Every structure is written in structure tokens, then in C-alpha cells.
Amino acid sequence: MQAVPRGCEVRWDRQGGCVTIICMQTVRVDIPAAAAILYEIRIGAGLLGDLGAKVRAVAPAPSCGIVTDSNVGPIYLAAAVRSLEAAGFRVMTFTMKAGEEYKNLATFSAAMDVFLGGGVERATPMVALGGGVVGDLTGYVAASLLRGVPFVQVPTTLLSAVDASVGGKVGIDHAAGKNLIGAFHQPRVVITDIAAFRTLPAREIRCGLAECIKHGVIRDAGLFDWTAENMARLLALETPAMEELVARNVAIKAAVVGEDPHEKGVRALLNLGHTFGHAIENVCGYGEVLHGEAVGLGMIAAGRLAVALGKFSAGELQQMMEVIGRAGLPTSLPGLDVEKTYATMFTDKKVKGGKLRLILPTRIGHAEMVNDVPAEAIRAAIASLGL
Amino acid sequence: MQAVPRGCEVRWDRQGGCVTIICMQTVRVDIPAAAAILYEIRIGAGLLGDLGAKVRAVAPAPSCGIVTDSNVGPIYLAAAVRSLEAAGFRVMTFTMKAGEEYKNLATFSAAMDVFLGGGVERATPMVALGGGVVGDLTGYVAASLLRGVPFVQVPTTLLSAVDASVGGKVGIDHAAGKNLIGAFHQPRVVITDIAAFRTLPAREIRCGLAECIKHGVIRDAGLFDWTAENMARLLALETPAMEELVARNVAIKAAVVGEDPHEKGVRALLNLGHTFGHAIENVCGYGEVLHGEAVGLGMIAAGRLAVALGKFSAGELQQMMEVIGRAGLPTSLPGLDVEKTYATMFTDKKVKGGKLRLILPTRIGHAEMVNDVPAEAIRAAIASLGL
Numbered sequence: 058m059q060a061v062p063r064g065c066e067v068r069w070d071r072q073g074g075c076v077t078i079i080c081m082q083t084v085r086v087d088i089p090a091a092a093a094i095l096y097e098i099r100i101g102a103g104l105l106g107d108l109g110a111k112v113r114a115v116a117p118a119p120s121c122g123i124v125t126d127s128n129v130g131p132i133y134l135a136a137a138v139r140s141l142e143a144a145g146f147r148v149m150t151f152t153m154k155a156g157e158e159y160k161n162l163a164t165f166s167a168a169m170d171v172f173l174g175g176g177v178e179r180a181t182p183m184v185a186l187g188g189g190v191v192g193d194l195t196g197y198v199a200a201s202l203l204r205g206v207p208f209v210q211v212p213t214t215l216l217s218a219v220d221a222s223v224g225g226k227v228g229i230d231h232a233a234g235k236n237l238i239g240a241f242h243q244p245r246v247v248i249t250d251i252a253a254f255r256t257l258p259a260r261e262i263r264c265g266l267a268e269c270i271k272h273g274v275i276r277d278a279g280l281f282d283w284t285a286e287n288m289a290r291l292l293a294l295e296t297p298a299m300e301e302l303v304a305r306n307v308a309i310k311a312a313v314v315g316e317d318p319h320e321k322g323v324r325a326l327l328n329l330g331h332t333f334g335h336a337i338e339n340v341c342g343y344g345e346v347l348h349g350e351a352v353g354l355g356m357i358a359a360g361r362l363a364v365a366l367g368k369f370s371a372g373e374l375q376q377m378m379e380v381i382g383r384a385g386l387p388t389s390l391p392g393l394d395v396e397k398t399y400a401t402m403f404t405d406k407k408v409k410g411g412k413l414r415l416i417l418p419t420r421i422g423h424a425e426m427v428n429d430v431p432a433e434a435i436r437a438a439i440a441s442l443g444l
Numbered sequence: 445m446q447a448v449p450r451g452c453e454v455r456w457d458r459q460g461g462c463v464t465i466i467c468m469q470t471v472r473v474d475i476p477a478a479a480a481i482l483y484e485i486r487i488g489a490g491l492l493g494d495l496g497a498k499v500r501a502v503a504p505a506p507s508c509g510i511v512t513d514s515n516v517g518p519i520y521l522a523a524a525v526r527s528l529e530a531a532g533f534r535v536m537t538f539t540m541k542a543g544e545e546y547k548n549l550a551t552f553s554a555a556m557d558v559f560l561g562g563g564v565e566r567a568t569p570m571v572a573l574g575g576g577v578v579g580d581l582t583g584y585v586a587a588s589l590l591r592g593v594p595f596v597q598v599p600t601t602l603l604s605a606v607d608a609s610v611g612g613k614v615g616i617d618h619a620a621g622k623n624l625i626g627a628f629h630q631p632r633v634v635i636t637d638i639a640a641f642r643t644l645p646a647r648e649i650r651c652g653l654a655e656c657i658k659h660g661v662i663r664d665a666g667l668f669d670w671t672a673e674n675m676a677r678l679l680a681l682e683t684p685a686m687e688e689l690v691a692r693n694v695a696i697k698a699a700v701v702g703e704d705p706h707e708k709g710v711r712a713l714l715n716l717g718h719t720f721g722h723a724i725e726n727v728c729g730y731g732e733v734l735h736g737e738a739v740g741l742g743m744i745a746a747g748r749l750a751v752a753l754g755k756f757s758a759g760e761l762q763q764m765m766e767v768i769g770r771a772g773l774p775t776s777l778p779g780l781d782v783e784k785t786y787a788t789m790f791t792d793k794k795v796k797g798g799k800l801r802l803i804l805p806t807r808i809g810h811a812e813m814v815n816d817v818p819a820e821a822i823r824a825a826i827a828s829l830g831l
Contacts, residue, residue, distance in 0.1 A: 081486055081488025081491065081687075082486075082487045082488065082690075082691040083484050083485065083486050084484070084485040084691055084694045085482065085484055085485075086482070086483050086484070086485060086610060086611075086630075086702060087480065087481075087482050087698075088480060088481040088482070088612070088630055088702055088705045089480050089705070090478055090479055090480045091478040091705075092477055093475060093476050093477045094473075094474075095473070095475070096473050097470050097472055098471040098472075098473060099469075100468055100469045100471070101469070104468065119798070162552075162556070165549075166549050169618060170618075170619075173619075173620040173621070173624050174619075174620055200627065201588075201615075201627065202624070202625065203626075204615060204623075204626045205628070223473060224473075225475070226591065228588075228591060231556060231560050232561075233560040233561055234560070237556075237560050237590060238556055238560075238589065239588060239590075240587065240591055240592070241591055241592070243475055300468075301469075303469075304471055307471045314473060314475065315473060315474045315475055315476065318475045318478075408565060
């Protein structure tokens with residue numbers, strides 16, 4: 058900070074005549090760089106049994122908050138609370154209704170009432186016990202409570218384990234689109250108990266696999282091949298395969314997020330399939346088409362668009378579609394409203410100056426950001442999903 | 445990021461027998477330090493006339509948002525919008541009802557509807573045109589929209605010019621207390637037109653002077669004396685005196701914030717009078733006792749407490765009260781509910797482990813943080829205000 062000497066600013070009219078002289082002072086504010094953040098993602102079968110000690114290790118405090126939903130709560134909440142209490146926490150709980158449609162300001166407000174009414178302090182950690190919806194909402198609650206309290210992710214779905222639980226993107230939805238209100242708030246630790254995946258419907262496992270396939274496509278051809286080869290073991294939730302899958306995928310996500318925490322560059326590649334996918338979810342209705350299904354379809358649309366633009370080979374598109382299909386994910390969506398989907402894509406956060414920025418695959422293991430794709434090519438890629 | 449070799453964790457029962465062996469993998473996430481932030485506070489009479497160019501200089505974008513309130517809007521909004529449009533912005537406006545009681549989630553939600561419905565993009569700046577309430581709400585809107593858009597502060601009150609507009613603390617109130625939901629979000633620039641102070645009621649100017657006196661007490665005995673000597677000129681809003689007052693005060697605030705952006709140390713000293721003050725506002729009703737008035741009273745309570753604890757001299761307390769009185773601020777509050785005020789202090793964000801952390805003056809120009817002040821001494825300090 059420094060107060061510079063009093064200066065004057067002269068304004069001129071359009072003919073070049075001096076109109077006003079404004080004297081002013083300028084004070085500079087210099088906020089130093091924030092410290093680097095380091096945290097661990099722990100992956101194993103049965104880790105939930107030791108939740109309290111793991112949370113205390115990163116966030117010692119008299120109290121903690123835990124958020125879950127009406128699907129996950131009945132299975133895991135009581136044990137989680139016991140473990141947290143045994144570790145010395147006074148525990149405040151908030152159970153939201155399950156579903157993306159409840160990841161909104163009303164639920165955020167209700168959570169605030171519980172934790173502010175319950176005596177949250179700046180050191181009080183907020184634990185997200187559930188899938189991506191619970192993680193996103195809890196993270197935004199943690200970011201906003203008292204301008205930020207510690208946050209712990211306990212993903213109970215494959216999708217959130219490999220995607221939403223890593224990287225600090227948190228937020229809620231708005232009528233205008235998904236995740237439009239939020240923050241960047243990194244967790245103190247991520248605790249992934251892969252045994253919890255066993256209570257998931259098969260459809261949810263498939264959704265998680267969609268993001269894993271995406272990671273392979275944008276960055277790791279070896280992972281792409283490994284996933285294809287091990288698909289049966291993964292769908293059967295075999296522990297060693299699942300543990301390796303989660304570890305390899307979060308390692309990719311962690312590397313990308315570490316390079317670009319605020320999505321100013323390479324992190325945007327993680328959005329492969331997401332601009333199409335968010336629009337598909339929005340148009341078809343959240344819950345009708347699940348996020349992972351929409352991402353799988355979005356990757357196919359992006360792949361077809363890349364082929365049409367001469368950036369991607371038809372053979373690799375075929376390979377990608379085959380793996381998506383082998384994961385049990387839809388590869389087409391008959392009856393999709395092309396115009397509505399196209400229009401909805403423009404409400405995406407990645408729109409800049411009214412222009413879509415799309416992530417397109419260029420080969421298995423590599424993707425790039427493309428601006429100024431012709432509208433007709435985008436419409437054709439959407440339309441291809443309906444065939 | 446690195447995937448460490450697969451490790452195992454052994455759990456023991458209370459008798460020392462091995463209970464379970466959990467194999468797990470750990471992936472580390474390493475988020476690099478964020479860049480330093482540098483911004484300017486520009487202070488002068490008439491700066492609002494050039495608002496559009498000043499916003500464009502720090503946030504070039506196709507669109508911008510502007511938030512004001514029902515007091516400030518009728519006076520300044522039309523000219524501000526013209527200036528922003530002349531600078532090439534498509535302008536979205538949101539006018540909130542004036543008053544701390546509207547700095548809440550309902551107003552936040554309504555603002556989100558306007559800007560998300562209006563096509564905000566990541567580069568779209570949000571301009572806060574008004575006092576501290578407008579600045580706090582707009583800043584939290586800017587922090588949360590698309591996980592953060594640029595923010596510009598245009599304080600139109602002395603209080604917000606010397607306090608809330610600098611430092612990036614933004615947020616909204618909750619039934620449990622003030623500013624309990626929020627973020628740290630630094631502005632790109634602060635544009636303070638001191639000519640705007642001329643449309644303020646005298647009571648609002650006095651509230652601003654309370655924070656200026658506070659800055660002198662905690663850090664700058666020279667400023668404290670200068671403020672006392674120039675009080676008549678300041679109350680008459682003489683331009684050179686007012687410009688110097690604002691510049692010297694924001695320089696102090698900027699220095700403190702630069703040293704400690706997230707209030708982990710020295711920044712807490714800025715809360716002198718605020719833990720008492722927030723409780724007084726809450727108990728008496730926002731608007732009944734204004735923020736600056738409550739801070740003035742809070743400083744007196746803190747000063748009396750410091751005298752009682754042998755940390756501050758009775759003579760300096762007298763000096764402080766005299767300046768507060770000379771600014772036209774109340775120095776007592778007959779009928780204040782002592783128990784209710786005391787209890788409300790514990791809902792403050794600065795409470796840690798159920799303990800109040802209070803800022804107390806030690807001499808004019810110096811203050812310190814004190815933990816573990818006996819409850820009876822705090823009650824006596826509150827009670828002294830009612831005499």
C-alpha cells in the first residue's frame with residue numbers, strides 16, 4: 058500500500074476543449090499471494106468406519122457439520138455421526154432431499170439456518186457425505202459460512218469420487234442453468250470409501266464410468282484402454298479394480314486442477330462433453346437423463362463435431378462410442394429437441410462474448426478448446442444424438 | 445500431484461488386538477499459490493461523471509451489472525447507467541430496498557435472478573453503487589455468480605468509503621447475526637466520489653467518522669489528533685479535508701488488509717468496537733442504532749473494559765469519548781438490555797471455542813486482541829453504556 062501524491066485528471070470535450078479538472082488521490086491496495094494448498098485424497102474399502110479420526114486430523118474443532126441426502130443418510134449417517142462424536146465433535150446434521158433439483162438456494166438457505174442456528178465457528182468443518190449434489194451444495198455452504206470454514210468431502214458415488222469431490226468447484230443450480238452460483242473452495246481432505254459404491258444402483262456406477270472414460274479421452278490413452286479392458290470387473294465393483302480406477306482418475310483430475318485451479322486454461326479440457334451434456338440434462342429434465350449419461354452423450358456429440366471439423370478420426374470416435382456403450386451408457390437419445398438444446402448451451406458459464414467455447418477430442422488421450430464452431434455444425438452434432 | 449505406493453492402515457481394538465487392515469491409496473492434490481492482487485482506490489470530487497471509463501479500464505466486457513438501493517438509485521443510477529453505456533457496456537441493473545434488513549438471502553436471490561437471467565458472463569463486472577449494505581451484497585453476488593466475476597466498489601457514503609469498500613469482505617446477514625454468510629472477494633477498483641457525500645443525512649456522515657476515529661485509535665495517533673482538530677470542517681464536508689480524511693483512512697485499512705487479507709492476525713484489530721457494536725445493533729434493531737453509532741458505543745465499552753483491566757488510561761478513554769461526542773455520535777444508550785447484548789456477542793464470527801476474542805485499546809494509536817476476559821467485566825462495560 059502507498060498513498061501517491063495528490064494528482065489531477067483533466068477531462069476534454071469532443072472538440073478538445075478542457076471541460077473539468079478533477080483533483081484526486083489514489084491509494085493502492087496490495088493483497089499478497091495466498092499460500093499454496095495441499096490435500097490428500099484417500100481411497101480404500103471401509104474408510105468410513107474411521108471417519109471421525111480422519112476429519113479431526115485435518116480440522117480439529119469442538120463442533121462439526123455433516124450434510125447428506127435422503128438416499129445416503131438412511132444408510133450411512135448414523136454411523137458417520139457416531140464416528141465423529143467418538144472423535145470428540147459435537148455434530149450438527151442436515152439432510153437434504155436427494156436430487157439435483159434440490160441443489161438450489163432454498164436448500165442452501167435451510168442448511169445455513171441449521172449451521173448458523175447451531176453455533177458454527179470458523180474452525181468447524183463441514184463434511185459432505187454423499188454424491189456430487191451433496192458435495193457441491195456442502196462445499197458452497199462451507200465456502201459461505203462465516204466467509205469460509207473447512208470442508209471435507211466423503212464421496213459415496215463413483216461419479217463424485219472421480220470428479221466433483223476433487224478440485225474445489227462447489228455451487229448450486231439456478232433456473233438459468235447448473236452450477237451458476239458457487240465458489241472455488243478446496244476440501245481439507247477427500248475420504249473415498251469404495252465399499253459405499255456397493256449400495257449404488259448400477260445406473261449410478263455407469264455414470265461414474267462416463268467421467269473416467271472422459272479422463273482417458275482427454276489425457277491418458279493408457280487409462281482409456283485399461284478401462285475398456287477391465288469394464289466387466291469395474292461393473293462388478295471388484296475392489297482392486299475399483300480402487301485402481303478411482304486412484305488413476307483422481308490423479309488425472311488432481312494434476313489438471315493443480316496446473317489450473319481456476320479454470321483459466323487446461324482445466325477447461327475436463328469439460329469435454331459437458332457443454333452439450335448440461336444442455337441435454339436441462340432440456341430432458343434433471344433425473345430423467347443423469348449427469349454421467351448426459352456427459353457420455355455430450356462426448357459423442359463433441360466427437361462427431363470433431364470428426365466433421367476434420368480434427369478427430371472416425372475410427373477413434375467409433376472406439377470411444379464402443380467403450381461408452383460397453384459401460385452401459387446410452388449412445389443416442391431419440392426425440393432430443395435440437396433447437397432447445399442448442400439454445401440452452403448458450404447459458405453455459407463457458408460462453409464468452411456470446412461465443413461457445415467447446416472442448417473437442419483430437420485423438421484418444423488428447424483434446425483441445427475450440428472457439429467459433431459454426432452453429433450448423435453444432436446443431437448437426439446434437440441432431441446426430443437423436444438418430 | 446503424485447500417487448504414493450499403495451499403503452495399508454491397521455486398526456487396533458482397545459485391548460491392542462488388530463481388528464482390521466484397510467488397504468488404501470492416497471493421491472495428493474497440490475494447488476499452487478494464487479497470484480497477488482493489486483488494486484487502486486481513487487478518491488476525488490466528481491469521479492462518478494467518468495464511471496464508465498473507469499470500470500472499462502479494469503473490466504473490459506460486453507456487459508456489466510450495477511446494484512444500487514432505493515435511496516441512492518433515484519439520485520445517481522440514471523447518470524451511472526448512461527456513463528457505463530457510453531463506455532460500451534450493456535447494463536443490467538438491480539435496485540434493492542435500502543436498509544440492512546434487506547441485506548439477506550432473499551435479496552441475494554432476486555439479484556441472482558436478474559443477472560443470471562440477463563446473461564452475465566465470467567468477465568461481466570458487478571458495480572456496487574451505494575453504501576456498505578449495497579457493497580456487501582453486491583460483492584457476495586459478484587463472488588458467487590459463475591464462481592466469481594469482477595467487482596467494482598463505488599461507495600457513496602463516508603462509512604463505506606473508509607471501511608466496507610476496501611478489503612474484500614463481502615456478505616449478507618442471517619437471523620443469527622450480521623455478515624454470517626459471505627466471502628472474501630477483492631474489488632478491481634474502488635471509485636470514491638466524495639461529492640456524493642453531500643446528499644447524505646448528517647447522521648450518516650457521523651457514522652463514517654466513527655470508523656475514522658477507530659482507525660486513529662488502533663493505529664495512528666496523528667490521524668486521531670488531525671480528525672479531532674478538523675472535526676468542524678469534516679462535518680461541513682469541505683472537499684480538501686474530506687479528501688484527506690478518506691485517503692488517510694483507506695491507506696490505513698489498505699495497509700492492514702494487505703498485511704492480513706483473511707483476518708488471521710492484525711486485521712482483527714479493525715474490529716475494535718465491533719463485537720460490542722454488532723450486538724448493540726442486533727439487540728436495538730438495525731436502523732434504530734446505525735452501524736457507526738454502534739461502533740462508537742462499542743469503542744467506548746471496549747475502552748472502559750480496557751481501563752478496568754488496567755490496559756488503557758482513564759485520560760485516553762476520556763479523549764476518545766470526547767472525539768466521539770464531537771463527531772455528534774452517541775456516547776451512551778439508556779435502557780440497553782445488558783444480558784441480551786452480552787448473549788448476542790457470542791454469535792459473533794470471532795468467537796472461537798465458545799470464547800470471545802475482544803479488541804481493546806491500549807493507548808491512542810495502539811490496540812490488541814484479548815482472550816478470556818471475565819464475563820462480569822464484559823457485562824459491566826455493556827452496563828456502563830446504559831448509565
